Amino acid sequence: MSEPTPAKPTDAAAPEPDRRSALLWITGGVGAAAAAAVGVPVVGFLAGAVRARPVDWVPIGKLSDAGLFPPNETRLHVFRNPIHEEWDGDSAKTGAYIRYLGKDASGQEQFWVFSMICAHLGCPVTWFPQSALFMCPCHGGVYYENGDRASGPPPRGLYKMPWRITDGVLEVQAPHLPTLQDTLEKPSEFVQLGVIKRDRSEQA
Amino acid sequence: MKRILKAVATSVGGWFEARLRLKPAVMPILEHPIPAGAAGPKGWWYVFGSASMTLLFLQIATGIGLALVYVPSADQAYQSLEYLNYRQPFGWFLRSLHYWSGSGMVVMVVIHMTQVFLHGAYKYPRELTWIFGVLLLLLTLGMAFTGQVLRWDADAYWGVGVGASMAGRVPVAGPGIVELLIGGPTIGASTLSRFFALHVFIIPGLLITLVGGHLWLVLSRGISEPPVPGEPVDPKTYDAKYHEELKKGKPFLGDAMTKDAFFSALVVLVVVTLAAVIGPKGPGGLPDPTLTAANPRPDWPFLWLFGLLSLSPAGLETFVMLAFPVVLVICLLLVPFVSNRGERAPSRRPVAVLIVLVGGTTLAVLTYEGMTSPWSPKMGAWSGDTIPTAIVKRATPLELQGAAAFQNKDCRNCHALDGVGGRRGPDLSTVGTRLTRDQLIDQINNGTPGGGNMPAYGKHVRPAEMDAMVAFLMSLRPPGQPPAKVALVPAPTAAP
Amino acid sequence: MTTQVLNRIPAFLIAFTLLASGCNPPGKPTPPQTSGRPEAVTDFNVLYAAHCAGCHGTDGTLGPAPPLNDPLFLKIVPDTELVRVVTEGRAGTSMAAFDQKKGGPLTTAQVKVLAEGLKTKWGKPGGPTDVPGYLLTPGGNVEDGAMMFAMACASCHGDKGQGGKSGELRVGAINDPAFLALSSNQVLRRFIITGRPDLGMPNFTEKTNRPHNFSTLTAKDVADLTSLLNSWRSPATK
Numbered sequence: 014m015s016e017p018t019p020a021k022p023t024d025a026a027a028p029e030p031d032r033r034s035a036l037l038w039i040t041g042g043v044g045a046a047a048a049a050a051v052g053v054p055v056v057g058f059l060a061g062a063v064r065a066r067p068v069d070w071v072p073i074g075k076l077s078d079a080g081l082f083p084p085n086e087t088r089l090h091v092f093r094n095p096i097h098e099e100w101d102g103d104s105a106k107t108g109a110y111i112r113y114l115g116k117d118a119s120g121q122e123q124f125w126v127f128s129m130i131c132a133h134l135g136c137p138v139t140w141f142p143q144s145a146l147f148m149c150p151c152h153g154g155v156y157y158e159n160g161d162r163a164s165g166p167p168p169r170g171l172y173k174m175p176w177r178i179t180d181g182v183l184e185v186q187a188p189h190l191p192t193l194q195d196t197l198e199k200p201s202e203f204v205q206l207g208v209i210k211r212d213r214s215e216q217a
Numbered sequence: 218m219k220r221i222l223k224a225v226a227t228s229v230g231g232w233f234e235a236r237l238r239l240k241p242a243v244m245p246i247l248e249h250p251i252p253a254g255a256a257g258p259k260g261w262w263y264v265f266g267s268a269s270m271t272l273l274f275l276q277i278a279t280g281i282g283l284a285l286v287y288v289p290s291a292d293q294a295y296q297s298l299e300y301l302n303y304r305q306p307f308g309w310f311l312r313s314l315h316y317w318s319g320s321g322m323v324v325m326v327v328i329h330m331t332q333v334f335l336h337g338a339y340k341y342p343r344e345l346t347w348i349f350g351v352l353l354l355l356l357t358l359g360m361a362f363t364g365q366v367l368r369w370d371a372d373a374y375w376g377v378g379v380g381a382s383m384a385g386r387v388p389v390a391g392p393g394i395v396e397l398l399i400g401g402p403t404i405g406a407s408t409l410s411r412f413f414a415l416h417v418f419i420i421p422g423l424l425i426t427l428v429g430g431h432l433w434l435v436l437s438r439g440i441s442e443p444p445v446p447g448e449p450v451d452p453k454t455y456d457a458k459y460h461e462e463l464k465k466g467k468p469f470l471g472d473a474m475t476k477d478a479f480f481s482a483l484v485v486l487v488v489v490t491l492a493a494v495i496g497p498k499g500p501g502g503l504p505d506p507t508l509t510a511a512n513p514r515p516d517w518p519f520l521w522l523f524g525l526l527s528l529s530p531a532g533l534e535t536f537v538m539l540a541f542p543v544v545l546v547i548c549l550l551l552v553p554f555v556s557n558r559g560e561r562a563p564s565r566r567p568v569a570v571l572i573v574l575v576g577g578t579t580l581a582v583l584t585y586e587g588m589t590s591p592w593s594p595k596m597g598a599w600s601g602d603t604i605p606t607a608i609v610k611r612a613t614p615l616e617l618q619g620a621a622a623f624q625n626k627d628c629r630n631c632h633a634l635d636g637v638g639g640r641r642g643p644d645l646s647t648v649g650t651r652l653t654r655d656q657l658i659d660q661i662n663n664g665t666p667g668g669g670n671m672p673a674y675g676k677h678v679r680p681a682e683m684d685a686m687v688a689f690l691m692s693l694r695p696p697g698q699p700p701a702k703v704a705l706v707p708a709p710t711a712a713p
Numbered sequence: 714m715t716t717q718v719l720n721r722i723p724a725f726l727i728a729f730t731l732l733a734s735g736c737n738p739p740g741k742p743t744p745p746q747t748s749g750r751p752e753a754v755t756d757f758n759v760l761y762a763a764h765c766a767g768c769h770g771t772d773g774t775l776g777p778a779p780p781l782n783d784p785l786f787l788k789i790v791p792d793t794e795l796v797r798v799v800t801e802g803r804a805g806t807s808m809a810a811f812d813q814k815k816g817g818p819l820t821t822a823q824v825k826v827l828a829e830g831l832k833t834k835w836g837k838p839g840g841p842t843d844v845p846g847y848l849l850t851p852g853g854n855v856e857d858g859a860m861m862f863a864m865a866c867a868s869c870h871g872d873k874g875q876g877g878k879s880g881e882l883r884v885g886a887i888n889d890p891a892f893l894a895l896s897s898n899q900v901l902r903r904f905i906i907t908g909r910p911d912l913g914m915p916n917f918t919e920k921t922n923r924p925h926n927f928s929t930l931t932a933k934d935v936a937d938l939t940s941l942l943n944s945w946r947s948p949a950t951k
Contacts, residue, residue, distance in 0.1 A: 059397075066402050086816050091507040094403060101405040102292025103505035104374060129509070134526070135382035136375050139509040139596055142816045143809055144627040145677045150512045151379070152527045153592045153631075153641050155672050163672035164664065165592075166531055189402030190378070192385025194392050201392035303744045313740055496740025503749050510751050600767040600809075606775040610912065613876070613885020615892040620777035621807035622895065624767045681894030682807075688891075 066200065069095040069187040073111065076122060076181050082113035087125070087140050087158060095187045109174055109185055110140055110147070112158070124183065127160050128172040130191055138171065147171060172197050247474075250466030252442035252459075256473045259443040262336065263473070264480035265329035266435075270428060271481035272322040272488065276360075277421070279315040287367070289413035291406040291504070294369035298500045313492035319364060321488045323518050326357050331573055334552070337561030338441040341452040344553035346434040349427055351549045356424045361518045363416035369409055371502030375513035377404050377412075383538045404506070439463065444561035451558055510596070520587030521580050527592045528583075591640035598629040598638045605635045605646075612692060619689025622682045626674065634693075642671060649694035653701045657687045752820045757830030760823055764811060773835055774911035778807065779900055784837035785916055786907045789847040795828040806897055841918050845906055845932040849899050849939070858941030861934050868922055869914075874945060879922050882913060890947040902939045905930065 073090050074081045082088075089108050097105035107129070114123040127147075129137045136151035146163060147156040154165035161170045174197050175186040188197050195201035234240060255263055286305055288297040301308035330350060333339055339347035362380070366373045381399050385391040400407030442462055467473070502511055515523050529537040563570050595602070604620050612620060623629065631641040638644075652660065661683065664673035678686070691700055747753040754760060762771075765781070773782025780786070800821075802810035811817035812824050819827070863872060869879040874888035886892070908916035915921040917930040930938070 080814060083816075088816060089507070089509070096402050098291075098406040100290045100292045102290075102295075103503060104291045104405040104408075105403075106505055106507045107403075108507040108509075129506070130378070133382070135378035136513055137506060137509050137511055141599070141627045141630075143599075143625045143677075144672075144674065146627065146672055148594045148596065148627075148630060150593055150596055151375070153594055155594070157672065164670050166527070166534065168531065168534075190381060190395065190399065190404060192382055192392060192395055194385060194389075195395065299744075302742050309740075309742055493738035493740050496738075496742055505750075508751060597763055598767070600764045601762060603766050603771050604768075604777050606770070609770075609775045609777055611883075612777070613883070614887050615885060615889045617777040618807070618892050618895040621768050624777070625807035625809060629767065679894075681891040684891035685895055 066096070066189055070177065070179070070184040071095060071187055072179075073109070073183045073185055076113075076178065076183060082111065082124075082183070084113050084115050087112040087142065089129070089140065092185075096189060107188060109188075110138075110171075111183070111185075122178055124176055125159065126174040126176045126185055128174055128188055128191055128197060130172060131167060132162075132169045132172060132191075132193065133165070133167040135190070135192070168193065174198075246436060247470040248468040249436065249439075250463045251440055251469050251473055252462045253465050253467055254443040255440055256467035256471065260473050260476050261480075262332055262443070263440065264477050265325055265332055267477040268481045268484045269322055269325040269329055271485060272318050272325060273424070273428065275318045275485065275488070276315065276322060279311050279318065280417070280421075282311045283315055284417060289367070289409055291369065291409045294367070294409060295500055295504055298368065298370075302497060302500075309497050310492060312497035313495070314489065315364075316498045317491040317495070318485075318488045319361060320517065321484060321491075323357055323361055325484065326354050330354060331577075335563045335566075335569060335573060336441065336444050337450070337556075337559075337566065337569070338444075339553040339557075340450045340559070340561060341455055341553075341557045342438050343434070343441060344557055346431060346438065347553045348550055349431040349434060351546065353424065353427050353431060354549075355546065356420055356427065358518060359420045360416060360424070361516060363412045363420065365516045365519075366409070366412040367416055368499050368501075369504050370500040371504060371508065371511040372499070372513050372515070374404060374504045374506060375511060376515055377408055379513070379515075386535050386539060441561075444563070446560070446562040446565050448561075449559045450561060512593070512596070514590070515587075517584070517588075521583035522587075523590070524583035524585075524587035527590065528586065589640075593639075594630040594641055595639040596630060599624050599627040602629055602634075602638045605637075608634070608693070612689070615685050616689045616692050619685035619687070622678075622686050623689055626678065626682070626686070628686075631671075645690060645693055647694055647698075649691045649700050650698050651701050652690070653703055654687055654691060655703075656701070657690050658683060661686065751818075752823065755823060755826050757826055757834060760819070760827050761830070764819065765827065768807065770911075773831075779903065780909065780911050781831055782835040783907055783910060784835065785840055785844065785910075786847075786903065787832050787836040788840055789844050789906065790903075791847065792828065792832075794848065795831060796825060799824045799828045803897055803899070806895055806900070841916070841929075843929075845917065845930065845935040847903065847906070849902055850932070850936050853933075853936035853938075853940030855937070855940045855944045857933075858937035858939070858944075861930070861938055862941055865923060865927055865930060865934070866938070868924065874942070879913065887942070888945045890945075893942065893946045898939055898943055901942045902935060905935050905938050 071092050071094070073092065076082060087110050090111050091106055091108045093105050094107045110125075110127040110129065112125040114125060117123050131138050131149040131151065131154050133149065133152055133154045136149050138147040138149045138154070138156065140147055145158040147158075147160075149155070149165070149167075152166050154167040155163040156167070156171050157163045159170075160173065162168075172191040174188055177184050186197065189195070189200070191197050254260075283301065286297060286301055286308065288294055298312070301312050303309070333347065333350065339350075362376075366377055377399060381395045381404070384394045384398055387394055396402065398408075398411075400411040439459060442459070498516070502508065514520075525537060525541075526534070560566055604624070608620070609617065628645075629638045631639040633640055633644040633646075635646050636644060648657075660671065661678060662673060662675040664671040694700065761773075766776070768776050768778035769781045770776030770778075774780045798808060800810065800812040800817075801815045802808045802817075809817065811819045811827075812821055813819065814821065862870075862874070866874075867877075869877055869884045870887055871877040871884075874886060876884050876886040878884060904914065906917045908914040908919065910916070913921075915923065917935065920927055
C-alpha cells in the first residue's frame with residue numbers, strides 16, 4: 014500500500030496521485046490518533062467499575078459491651094458499609110449475622126460471622142432462633158446455625174465474613190456483594206486485577 | 218367559516234410544502250401498495266406491530282414526563298416516586314400509565330411475534346425483519362427489567378441482586394461482569410445511575426434505531442400476504458409472485474391504516490383504563506437491604522424465569538440460568554433459516570402450531586408458579602398463621618403443647634394446615650394417616666434424606682418437644698380415620 | 714373525518730376535567746399510614762395478628778397457647794410480668810422472646826404496645842373477687858394438693874391426671890411427662906386459677922362438672938395443686 018498507485022490518466026485540475034495518497038494517509042493517522050485520544054479514557058471510564066477493592070474494617074462493637082454479643086445467640090448487626098458513595102442512602106446499609114462462641118482451647122475469642130446474602134441468588138436470609146435456621150424468602154434456601162446448607166437450592170453454605178478483634182473491638186471486613194466465585198473470604202482475583210486502584214483516602 | 222378555515226389551512230400548508238418538499242418523500246410510503254388480502258378482513262391479523270409501536274411512543278412520552286421529576290439517586294429515588302404518587306398532579310397517573318403501557322408493550326410484542334410465527338411471515342424474504350423483531354423483543358424485556366430497577370424499592374434492590382448473582386456464575390469472568398453490571402463492589406448509587414442510563418438512553422436509543430430498521434424492512438420487502446394453504450414459499454419464484462400480487466394491491470393509506478389506527482386507539486384506551494383503575498405499581502418496601510422482612514418478587518414479565526429458577530434441579534441450575542436463555546435466543550434467531558421456504562398457513566404447519574401451544578402453556582404455567590411461588594417459605598407463618606380451631610378444640614393438653622412447639626419451631630413456614638401456611642413442604646392436615654410415630658420422629662430428626670427439602674431438626678428439638686409435636690402430628694387425621702400403621706408385610710431386605 | 718373529531722372534543726374535555734378535578738379513579742394511590750419501616754408499626758391489632766395470633770388464636774382464644782383474651786387472666790396478671798414474658802419469652806416453653814435485645818423481631822416500644830394493649834383490648838372490669846395471685850408462691854403441699862385434686866379436678870382429668878371425660882368431651886392426660894416438661898409451673902398455676910374458658914375448663918370458682926361440695930379454691934389450694942402437678946414431672950425436668 015505504501016507504493017504509489019499506478020499512474021492513471023487524470024485531468025490537469027485533479028491533485029497529483031502522490032499528494033492524494035499522502036492526504037489519505039495523514040487523515041488516517043490523525044483520525045486514529047483522535048479515536049485513541051477519545052477511546053482510551055472512555056474505555057478506562059467504563060472499566061472503572063471493575064477496580065481493586067480497598068480492604069476496610071468496620072467496628073461492630075466492644076466485646077465487653079453487655080448484651081451486644083450474647084454467647085451462643087445469633088444476632089443481626091446492621092452497619093453502614095464503608096464501600097459506599099455519599100448518595101447511597103439506605104442502600105449503603107448492610108448486615109452481618111454474628112454469634113459469639115466463647116473462647117476456644119487456646120483462649121482466643123471465637124465468632125461466627127455470616128453475610129445476609131443467600132449463596133443461591135443473593136436474596137436476604139432471615140434468622141429464626143427457635144429452629145436455629147436461616148431461611149431465604151426467594152427460592153427457599155435454608156441454612157443451619159453454623160452456616161451450612163440445610164436444604165433448598167443453595168449450592169453452598171452462607172458466605173463467611175472475615176473478622177478480627179482489635180483492642181477488644183470486633184471488626185468485620187467491609188463486604189462487597191458476594192457471589193459464588195467472588196466470596197468474602199476469597200475475593201475473585203479477576204476483580205483484583207482492576208485497572209484503577211482506588212484509595213481509601215480518596216473516598217473519605 | 219369552514220371555507221375560510223380550509224383556505225387558510227391550504228395556503229399555510231402550501232407555504233410549508235413549497236419549502237419542505239415532503240410530499241414526494243412521504244406519499245409513496247403512505248400509499249405504497251400492500252397485498253389485497255392484507256387490506257381486507259384478514260388485515261386484522263396485522264395490527265399488533267403498529268400497536269406495539271404506538272405503546273412505544275406512549276412510553277417515550279410518559280417516560281420523558283417522569284424523567285422531569287424522578288431523581289435517579291439511590292438516597293432520593295424512593296422519595297421522588299412518593300412525590301410523583303401523592304403530590305405531583307397526575308404524577309400517579311403518569312407512573313401508572315408508564316407501567317401499564319410498558320406491560321402492554323410486552324404483551325403486544327409477544328402477540329405480534331406469535332402471529333408472524335404462526336403465519337410463517339418470517340420466511341423468505343423477510344428473515345432479517347424477524348431477526349430485528351427478536352432483538353426488539355429482547356430490548357423490550359431489557360426495558361422492563363431496567364424499569365423495574367428504577368422503581369428503587371426492595372424488589373428493585375433484590376432484583377438487581379438476583380441478576381448479579383446469576384451473572385456471577387459465568388465461568389471466570391463472572392465477578393467482573395457483576396461489577397460492570399452493578400457499577401462497583403456493592404449495589405447502591407452507581408447501580409441506580411447505571412440502570413437509569415440504560416433505561417433512558419442506551420436501550421431506547423437501540424430500540425428506536427432497530428424499530429427504524431424493522432420499518433424500513435417492512436417497507437422495502439413489503440408486508441407478507443395472508444397465508445393461503447397450498448401456496449408454499451419458494452425463494453426462486455416468490456419475488457415475481459409477490460410483484461404480481463402487488464399489482465392487484467391496495468394502498469396502505471386506507472383500510473389497512475384505519476385498522477391499525479383503530480386497534481392502536483383501542484389498546485391505548487385499555488391501557489389508560491387499567492392505569493386509572495388499578496393504579497401505579499409501588500414503590501413497595503424501602504430499599505434498605507437490612508430489612509429482612511423483604512419478600513422479593515420480579516415484575517410479571519420475569520415471573521416465568523423466577524419459576525424456572527426455582528423449579529430447575531440443582532445440577533442443571535447454572536445451565537438454566539446462563540446457557541438456556543442464550544440457547545432460547547439463538548433458536549429464535551435461527552427460525553427463519555431453519556424454515557425459510559414452504560407452507561405458510563398454520564393449517565399446514567402442525568409443528569409450528571404445536572411449538573406455540575407448548576411454549577405458551579409452559580410460559581403460562583411457569584408464570585403462575587412464579588406468582589404463587591409455593592417454594593418460598595412463608596416467613597411470618599410461625600407467629601401469624603393460626604392453628605385451625607377445630608384442631609385446637611379436639612386436642613389433648615400434650616397435643617396443644619405439640620401444636621405450640623410446631624409453631625415455635627417454624628414448621629408452619631413451610632407446612633400448611635388446612636391450606637394456611639407455607640407451601641414448600643406438604644400440607645400436614647392429614648399427616649397422621651400417612652406417617653407413623655417412628656417415621657415422624659425420623660423425618661423431624663434427620664430431615665429429607667440426602668439433603669433434600671426438609672432440614673434436620675435433631676439438635677434443636679428436645680425430647681419433650683419431639684414427643685409433643687409427634688403426638689400433635691399423629692392426631693392430624695380426619696375424624697374416624699385410624700393412625701398410619703407400619704405395613705404388615707416387611708419391606709424386602711437386601712440379600713446378605 | 715375532521716368534523717367527527719371536532720365534534721368529540723367536548724367529550725374529551727369533559728373526561729379530562731373529570732380526571733383532573735377531584736374525581737378520584739380507583740387506581741389513585743393514597744399515602745401510606747406509616748413510613749414502611751417495620752419498627753414504625755405500633756398498631757396493637759397489626760402487631761398481634763403478625764406475632765401472637767399463630768399460637769394464641771385470632772381473637773386471643775382457641776390457640777394452642779394459653780388464651781390472652783381472658784378477662785380473669787388479664788385482671789390478675791401484673792403488667793410487668795406481661796412485658797417481661799413478651800420481651801424474653803419463657804425459657805423451656807414454646808413462648809419465644811420477642812424483643813430485639815433478646816433476639817426477637819420487635820422493638821422495645823412494640824413489645825410495650827403488645828403487652829399493654831392486651832388489657833386495653835380484652836380486659837373487663839368485674840368478675841370473681843378474692844382471686845388468688847397470679848405469680849407463683851413458694852411452698853405448697855403435695856399431699857394437700859392430692860386431696861384437693863380429687864375434689865376439684867379428678868372428675869374430668871382422672872384421679873391421677875391420666876385424663877378422662879367431661880360430658881362428651883375427651884380430656885387428655887395432664888400427668889404426661891412431655892406435657893409437663895413444656896409447661897412452666899407458672900402456666901399450670903394460671904390454668905388452675907383461670908381455667909381455659911375457651912376449651913370448657915372451669916376457673917377456680919366455677920362449679921361446672923365439679924362435685925356439689927366443691928368450694929372456691931383458696932390461695933393455699935392453688936399453691937398445693939401447683940405443687941402436686943410439679944411432683945408429677947419426671948425427675949429430669951423438675
